[in-house]
Amino acid sequence: MEFIYEGRHYPVILERKRVKNINLHIRTDGSIYVSAAPHVAEHVIQAFLEKNAARIAPASDRIREKRRGKVLHDGAVLPWLGQALTLRWAAKPCQTVRNGNVLTVFARTPEEAEYAFTQWRNAECLELFRQLNDETCAAFRQAGYQVPHARIEIKNMVSRWGSCTAQSGRISMNIRLIQYPVGSIRGVFFHEYTHFLHQDHSAAFYAVLRRMYPEYDRYDALLKMT
Numbered sequence: 001m002e003f004i005y006e007g008r009h010y011p012v013i014l015e016r017k018r019v020k021n022i023n024l025h026i027r028t029d030g031s032i033y034v035s036a037a038p039h040v041a042e043h044v045i046q047a048f049l050e051k052n053a054a055r056i057a058p059a060s061d062r063i064r065e066k067r068r069g070k071v072l073h074d075g076a077v078l079p080w081l082g083q084a085l086t087l088r089w090a091a092k093p094c095q096t097v098r099n100g101n102v103l104t105v106f107a108r109t110p111e112e113a114e115y116a117f118t119q120w121r122n123a124e125c126l127e128l129f130r131q132l133n134d135e136t137c138a139a140f141r142q143a144g145y146q147v148p149h150a151r152i153e154i155k156n157m158v159s160r161w162g163s164c165t166a167q168s169g170r171i172s173m174n175i176r177l178i179q180y181p182v183g184s185i186r187g188v189f190f191h192e193y194t195h196f197l198h199q200d201h202s203a204a205f206y207a208v209l210r211r212m213y214p215e216y217d218r219y220d221a222l223l224k225m226t
């Protein structure tokens, strides 16, 4: 669901639940959330949104702007593989390039910076995670364990660093891991691969994991869910 205000489209998260009225609030990330009872027709909700558009659209913009400005302004410092990258805006069109600890993106607004950074981050992440996946798989097979070569999915997860669906040979990895040292990301791969052998967190699970990756505990301790 969405509404349009001054030519801009605003996506709306609609939740159906047992509530009396149509309720609207703007979340801390700037997204617009509406709850309504199951029987309330969509056009009624749409009319409600349009009636309130002049109030909610600017409020949502302000929050988004603030968040982006805080995070991806020119000179922002971003955690990257356990180090700090400084973001620089280039006013002329250019490729995103990393030179030592400076990342230069083509951006004149926080939105453009966020777009360029996200594209670059996703590509870097995919390449690194594929490589770690290959290495982890090879290490297990070399040690004599029968494991599948996992298909990996990179996701933004709220409460987990990784997860493993042993039956289908799939591993999900949290994209936010890219902020941490490679050793910590490797630890999550070893953890998830160990789940191909033990689906629980038993002593047997940890025995395999720590044998396969002796630095597991040290690197795992660096991961902090925020």
Ligand SMILES: [Zn+2]
Residues within 6 Å of the ligand: 191, 195, 201
């Ligand atoms: Zn686990």
